[in-house]
Amino acid sequence: MSQPSKILIVEDEMVIGANISLQLSSLGYEITGVIPRGEEAIINVKQDTPDIILMDINLKGALDGVETVKLIQKEFDIPIIYLTANADDAHFNKAKATNPHAFISKPFKKLDLQHAIELVISKQDLKHNATKTVEDNPSPFILSDSIFVRHHEKMVKVDIKDILYIEAERNYCRIHSKSKEYLLVITLKDLDEKLPEMHFLRIHRSFIINISHIDEVATSHVVIAKKAIPVSKTLKEELLKRLHTI
Structure with missing residues (x-):
């Protein structure tokens, strides 16, 4: 029998957090914690890593929900x-940048939350099964001028x-x-280590x-084939160095 999915609830309104915990426990999920602050959530994730995190965007304290997620995603x-009582465009776009699996506005129905969690679990199962089916899938074979990659059950040559770009x-x-x-x-x-x-x-x-396909370099992004690609501040200097040497 499979283990129940472990869920961490990060919610600074403890009455709401406790209510969510009771609802999900009744559905058979294991709750690893009901945490009110982002800093505490990061510690909790390291101690007992959950399968899913329910994150209130508008956390009180030094870290809001999105900033907390960004720090968690580094490891x-x-x-x-995401759970939020404020579903305006600014909050949505900020949260969207962290690639969440779902976004639920408060107040929400128990069924809405249940369906969102079931969809996440379903996607994770599909991804896990897909990974298992390609266990004999060879790593990209890289030559000086080309890469051989698996495509439709064949290894095909892609000229460097x-x-x-690679995403x-x-x-x-x-x-x-x-x-x-x-x-x-x-x-x-x-892949970066092989290229x-x-x-x-x-x-x-x-x-x-x-690098040879860069059309434009802006403050926070480069443009390649009309696609704006973000540049991290820490990597911008290396990019400019490389461009100077071309």
Whole structure:
């Protein structure tokens, strides 16, 4: 019998948090904690890592919900469901940047929350099964001028000069080339270590770019093939150094 999914509730209104905990416990989920502050939530995640986090966006204290999630995502890949009483565009867009699995406005019905959690679990199961089915999927085979990647049960050659950028999708990478896209079962970190440095540079935790295809460099992003790609402040200096040497 499979273990119940573990859920952490981060909610600074303890009456609401306790109510959610009771509802989810009655549905068979294991609650790892009902935490009112972002700082405490980070500690809790490290001590007893949950399968899902329910996160109130408008936390009181030094960290709001989105800032808390950003810090958690530096170390953990945990699905996030945001809860908020303030569903305006500014809050939504700020939360959206952290790629949550769901966004629920308060007050919400028990069934809405139940369905959101079930959808997250379903997606995670699909991803897990997909990973199992490609256990014999070879890593990309990289030559000086090309990469061989798995595509439709075959290994196909992708010329390095045709690769525009590579985007992280959790434990996968999506190669965007001039003509096609390829989804690889490899993390961006692992792929970055394999790619030839003279062509590629990681400019963000979610993006590696082919330097030769940069059309524009702005303050916080670069443009490649009309796509605005964010640049991390810590990696901007390395990008500018590389451009000076071309």
